[in-house]
Amino acid sequence: MDLFEKELEAGHAVVLPTETVYGLFAKALDEAAVDQVYALKQRPREKAMNLNVSSEEDIRFYSKNQPPYLSKLIATFLPGPLTIILEANEEVPAWINSGMATVGFRMPAHPKTLELIRKAGPLIGPSANLSGKASGTQCQQILKELGHGVIGLEDDSFLTGQDSTILDLSGDKVKILRQGAITREDILTKIPAIPFEEV
Template identity: 65%
Template sequence: MMSQLRIELEEKRAVVLPTETVYGLFAKALDEEAVDYVYQLKKRPRDKAMNLNVSSFDEIVDYSSHQPTFLKKLYDAFLPGPLTIILKANSRVPAWINSGYDTVGFRVPSHPKTLELIQKEGPLIGPSANISGKKSGTVFEDIMAEFDHQVLGYEDDPAITGKDSTILDISQEKARILRQGMITKEQLLEAVPELTFD
């Protein structure tokens, strides 16, 4: 089912879009009121940081510091795709994104419609389209029942996998997998042998 989606974002508002994993609530990351709105929609605790959804390697570099030498190899192997990368944040990352922590997560979704919006309006936040603490948003009808009158637009896609992205923290000398998702430790090491894990 096609949506009423407007491929643009107004201030203080959000859209529901698919990724290759689950549906997300996307809003302008550098607009504090838009980020606040998504926190309110999800009932998400403010100490739980948001990721930056970007569309290129250069954008990851623009919003991070202390990048490891293998970062480009990691990007080329898995992104766009179901991998979230945690790096040290730089001063361009506002506190309302990373809740004042010194790190920030990066996501580059591969879904073409979502990537198009990120390229046009990004960087964006895009947490899963569900109330905080509930299962990630995978059933479009349930999401619409929850958020339909509170978002600018939406896009359905029955092809989403429902599997989470892998979260890889490379902000320290040793890498850590914070959430095991679609990409395995073995796949990461095969593509990037320079990775060392705790």
């Protein structure tokens, strides 16, 4: 077990790179660890957290009423800069999604981060910055800003600085809640059957 896995297993938050920006990761099923991330980020409790997972099986385990194109969407774009929102099931604790009916899923493409998610996950991993500030792309600056002995894995090689696209699959029509690296056209080119909301 390496240092970062030990920190996660001990209930601590760590800064890890994704393919977009740095994230502040902690064990999602550990309420105290999640509380620590909210406190470090000074994030309002009503703002839900995503589940960072390592497989389609994980996504299905924590969601319900999945659309028929979900498997193809995951196979085509994940791991990668895409957040998928689905209806949450009873496996999702209220401290993750703030008691909402939905939950978001991320599968970051950075190999070390994905390995840690596979070993210690599911993890929460919001962007590593104080709430309301720009998403973090400089590891040392992030660690200085967060303080409290948080450790980080510095690797800028994957970072684009562009946030993930957020795709809401919880309704009859698919909505893009945040445009990121993956566009509507990218998705429709690969999966034409996805029923996007009219724009």
